Amino acid sequence: MIDYILFYSGLTLIFIGGICDLLGSLGLLKFPNFYVRLHAATVGAIGGAVIPLIGVSLVALGSDFLPNKYIIAGASFITAIIILIIAPTGSHALAYAAHRAGIVEWKPKCDHLERDKK
Amino acid sequence: MKRILTILLIFVLIIVGAYIATILDINPPQKKVRPLGRLYLFESYYGKYSAKSPEVVTSIVWDYRGLDTIFEVTVFFLAIMGGLTIFRIEKREKEKIKDLKIKYSGGLTIIVKIVTKLLTVMIVAVSASIALHGHLTPGGGFQGGTALAIAPLLILVAYSREVLEKHGLTYIKAVLIRSVSLLCILVIVFLPFIHGYYLLQNQPFYPVKVFGQLISGSLFFYNFFDYIAIGMGFTAIFLYLSIPEKIYRRIIEVSKG
Numbered sequence: 084m085i086d087y088i089l090f091y092s093g094l095t096l097i098f099i100g101g102i103c104d105l106l107g108s109l110g111l112l113k114f115p116n117f118y119v120r121l122h123a124a125t126v127g128a129i130g131g132a133v134i135p136l137i138g139v140s141l142v143a144l145g146s147d148f149l150p151n152k153y154i155i156a157g158a159s160f161i162t163a164i165i166i167l168i169i170a171p172t173g174s175h176a177l178a179y180a181a182h183r184a185g186i187v188e189w190k191p192k193c194d195h196l197e198r199d200k201k
Numbered sequence: 202m203k204r205i206l207t208i209l210l211i212f213v214l215i216i217v218g219a220y221i222a223t224i225l226d227i228n229p230p231q232k233k234v235r236p237l238g239r240l241y242l243f244e245s246y247y248g249k250y251s252a253k254s255p256e257v258v259t260s261i262v263w264d265y266r267g268l269d270t271i272f273e274v275t276v277f278f279l280a281i282m283g284g285l286t287i288f289r290i291e292k293r294e295k296e297k298i299k300d301l302k303i304k305y306s307g308g309l310t311i312i313v314k315i316v317t318k319l320l321t322v323m324i325v326a327v328s329a330s331i332a333l334h335g336h337l338t339p340g341g342g343f344q345g346g347t348a349l350a351i352a353p354l355l356i357l358v359a360y361s362r363e364v365l366e367k368h369g370l371t372y373i374k375a376v377l378i379r380s381v382s383l384l385c386i387l388v389i390v391f392l393p394f395i396h397g398y399y400l401l402q403n404q405p406f407y408p409v410k411v412f413g414q415l416i417s418g419s420l421f422f423y424n425f426f427d428y429i430a431i432g433m434g435f436t437a438i439f440l441y442l443s444i445p446e447k448i449y450r451r452i453i454e455v456s457k458g
Contacts, residue, residue: 165323172316179310 089145096138103130116189117181121174128170136163241265253409254336254417262341263423267401271390274427278383281434285376288441290452297455303445308360317359324352332428336417342424346431353436362443375437382430389422 107127114120136159143155181187182196222228234242244250245260252260262270308314332345356365393402407418 168316168319172313176309176313179313 086145086147089141091145093138093141093143093145096141097135100131100135100138103127103134107131117187118178118189121178125171125174128166128174132170133163133167136160136166252403252417252420253415254420256336256338258339259336259341259420259424260417263420264401264403267390267403267423270423271386271401274383274386274430277431277434278379281376281379281438284438285372285441288444290444290448294452294456298448298451301448301451303447305361305363308364309358313359317355321352321355324348324355328352328428328432332424333421335424336420337415342427343431345424345428347435349428349432350435350439354439357439357443362440365440370436370440372437372440375433375440379430379433379437382426382433385426386423386430389419389426 104127107123107125107130110123110126111120114123140156140160140163143149143152143159146152149155241257241261245252245257246255252264254260254264328345328348328351330345331340331348332342335341335345353365353370390401393406394400396406398406401419403418403420407422408416409418410416
């Protein structure tokens, strides 16, 4: 019973990841300026890589047909956590550098970083 | 228009040629292992001319054609030395630019810094596992060394060059460690020769297992020292490339007078 729950919840997470990837790629193409596009890319990285990897680990735990299923589950879970740490940091560094260089054309309603610098 | 037609013609010709070659079965894909391949697959762990390593690629690279790999490492060493010769700053030049102070802007934000601290430890661990398991799993000294060199590169980007040098990783130290580990590789090459075996000989001379762990004779030592040598060589290159352009400009200006 618990195997079925793990398996199908893992499949659901992989499905959610696919939707996130689709939305992220659409946003990357259609959003107006750099920061919002970066947001779409991060949706693709977190929703489209971390969540499906956790799903893969759940599927591997709940399956009875995979050899070495604990190795697959552990490796994908650790990879998910590492991506969860790294991907937002990369986006943060990119956005910070772009804001500092001041090369992005945008009309912000409010710019807290600019206000804090003053 | 003419160019598009030409490209289209070449494309069609390639497809038709591939189709004809497939139908006539000119070059059928290899389904069996060739006799030479079977020899290597068998002899790398079992057999008379064994390297005692289950990883066939490593045993070919560091044992069967080990002399070639030694010279590859030497060529890489020469390349790094050539780069360092171009980018060097001599002592008398250093004294000329003493008054030039480059302001340290404080590096990137605190988020990036903390994640870099975490990542550096992880990268060193993963690269060590790639290199030290090189005789058991795919990987080896060169791959592990290139992964190791990412750690100082990350610190260079997130903090600065000064922070790295303040904590003791100057380019002179990097080059020194690299030279010492290359010397260790040469010692491992010559040690069997002194004891009456051939140059670079692995198996009867070096131990297969240490404390019950398979180390495949000299392959483990080659991988380990190559790992340190490659990592430190790339670190020296990164340290040199991160010297600001201002310093070189000032040196040229001063020496012109």
